[in-house]
Amino acid sequence: MYKDDLKYWIALGMVKGIGRGTYKALLDAFGEPRLVFESPDYDSFGGIRRDILLGIKGFKDWGRVEDEIALIDKAGVKIVTIKDKEYPAILRSTYDPPLYLYMKGDLDCLSSNAVAIVGARYPTHYGRRMAESIARDLAMAGVVVVSGMARGCDSAAHIGALSSKGATVAVLGTGVNIPYPKENKRLYDEIVESGLIISEYPMGTQPYPANFPQRNRIISGLSLGVLVVEASQRSGSLITAGCALDCGREVFALPGNVTSMKSMGTNRLIKDGAKLVENYMDIMESLSLERRPKFDGQEEYAFKESFEGLEGDEKMIVGVMPDDETLTVDRIIQRTGLPTQRVLSILLDMELKGFIQQYPGKFFARRL
Numbered sequence: 001m002y003k004d005d006l007k008y009w010i011a012l013g014m015v016k017g018i019g020r021g022t023y024k025a026l027l028d029a030f031g032e033p034r035l036v037f038e039s040p041d042y043d044s045f046g047g048i049r050r051d052i053l054l055g056i057k058g059f060k061d062w063g064r065v066e067d068e069i070a071l072i073d074k075a076g077v078k079i080v081t082i083k084d085k086e087y088p089a090i091l092r093s094t095y096d097p098p099l100y101l102y103m104k105g106d107l108d109c110l111s112s113n114a115v116a117i118v119g120a121r122y123p124t125h126y127g128r129r130m131a132e133s134i135a136r137d138l139a140m141a142g143v144v145v146v147s148g149m150a151r152g153c154d155s156a157a158h159i160g161a162l163s164s165k166g167a168t169v170a171v172l173g174t175g176v177n178i179p180y181p182k183e184n185k186r187l188y189d190e191i192v193e194s195g196l197i198i199s200e201y202p203m204g205t206q207p208y209p210a211n212f213p214q215r216n217r218i219i220s221g222l223s224l225g226v227l228v229v230e231a232s233q234r235s236g237s238l239i240t241a242g243c244a245l246d247c248g249r250e251v252f253a254l255p256g257n258v259t260s261m262k263s264m265g266t267n268r269l270i271k272d273g274a275k276l277v278e279n280y281m282d283i284m285e286s287l288s289l290e291r292r293p294k295f296d297g298q299e300e301y302a303f304k305e306s307f308e309g310l311e312g313d314e315k316m317i318v319g320v321m322p323d324d325e326t327l328t329v330d331r332i333i334q335r336t337g338l339p340t341q342r343v344l345s346i347l348l349d350m351e352l353k354g355f356i357q358q359y360p361g362k363f364f365a366r367r368l
Contacts, residue, residue, distance in 0.1 A: 007065050008033035009081050013099050013202075014064065015055045020096045022048055027083070071203040075177045078103045086110070094221040094247040098200035101218075102176040105196035109167045113289055114144035116219045116244075118237040119153025119229030119254075120262050125326045125365060127153055127230035127262060130254055132160035134227065137280035139166020141291040146171065146223050148215065149188065149197075151181055153229045153237075158187060161195070163354075168195040171218045173211035175199055180207045183360070198222075216240040217247075224287050225250035227277055231265030238265050241274070250286060252277045310355065313338060313346055318355065318366060326363035 012018070012026070012033040025048060030036045036056060072079060080086045081100040088110045091097050117135050119127055131153040135145045139161035147154040149170040161168035170191050174180045176199040179188035191197055200218065201211060213236065220226050220243040228251070231237040241251045253274040256263025270276050275286055284291065310318060313336070320335040321327055327335075333343050347364060350356045357367045 005032070005034060006069060006079055007062070008037055009079065009100055010065050010068055011059055011062070012036060012056075014061060015052065015059060017049065017052045017055065022052060023082075023099050032083075068203055071177070072102070075203065076104065077176055077203070078107070080107070088222055090114075090224075091218065091221040094217070096217060097221065098218065100200070102199045102201070102203070103196060104176050105192045106167070106194065107196065109144050109169050109196040110222070112142065112144045112167065113287075114146045114169065114223045115283055115287070116146040116223040116226040116240065117153065117157035117229060118147055118216075118219065118226065118240050119157075120231055120235060120237065121150055121152040121154075123152045123156075123230045124256075124260065124262050125359075126256070127254070128156045128359070129365070131156040131229045132163075134229075134254075134277070134280045134283075135160030135168075136164045136166075138283065139168065140164040141280065141284060141289070142166075143284075143289060144169060146219055148173070148212070148219055149180070149184055149191070150212075151184075155184060155187060157229075158191060158195075162190055165194070169222065170195065170197050171215050171222070172197060172199040173201070173215040174207045175201050175203045175205035177203055178205065178207070212236060213239050217243040220244035220249055221247055223249060224289075225252055225283060227252040227254065227283060228266050228269060228274070229254045230256060230262040231269075232261050233264045233268065235265045238269070241269060250275065252283055252286070254278075310350075313342065314350060314355075317343065317346055317350070321356070321364070321366050326359055326365040329362055329364070332364065 026036050030039060079100050080103055082092060082097060086107055115138055117131055119131055135157040139145050144167045145157055145161035146169045147157040149155065149158060149172060158168045158170060168191060172180065176197050179185045216239050220240050226240055226244040226249060228237045228241050244251050251269060251274040253266040253269040254277050255270060256266055258267060277283060316336050317332060320332060329343060333340055351358055354367060356364050358364055
């Protein structure tokens, strides 16, 4: 897209009060944003609020538009408008698609079938492990994993997809150049390297709370279905599930402990008709998706289940880690009786080998 064309798209996005219906009416009438701004006569254009028409006719913030384009160029970001062929057709068909999207990374990620995985920001160990495991298996089967790069289940889903060298898309509630939360900067960089970051918000937009419910409609809109891993009764993940239903997507839910606050939302979804999921194949079969042949086998992960190749103290440390529990370094030392420095050294080595995973707060667990 030429910069002269781009500036009119960005300017149209900056005019206050324009919603989905107005965008569509303007583009249907004029064909392209440049003609919207250059039209000599708005008085004869019916169906649109006069204050919006006056806002377009009197738009003078072109300096801000030029600044935005400079930031886009500097950050290596691409703008994809709703009329571009790169714009995801599955998102375009929803009731409220963004006028344009900021994208950073591999746009080819949008050419494959996608499933969203969302959940609690502070999940249980069970929730985190299942989000990572199901995402890993879906990505191995050739499915793109979409999530919001939030703490907890979202991050685990991206990590799971990346661990299998599969594709993942992160939809941000900030500007596409603002990693959020800050501790996910490394994850952000990894997704840019082999996946795709998407946002509808201008460069530099900070994490305002109102942005996140809005971005959830993009997460669901990009996907054939949405899996909710863990959610309380008022979780933002349920908003994503609601968006999925609104645009005709499948909703899946992972069953959880009936006494856990983290599972009340997912268990309620299942009661209300969401499809119960125990593993990735439940999703594949429900959506009639076929595994890509090169991903059919799980052999490359089998050695981690049997812990083949671990010896001596490594086996001892893994042996004291239950499947459903995270342990602190102190607890591992207590259970093994090994010296502190020895435990720290082995944990680092096994984390690099992929046998265990470290979670925030210096908690460790077996990697599925």
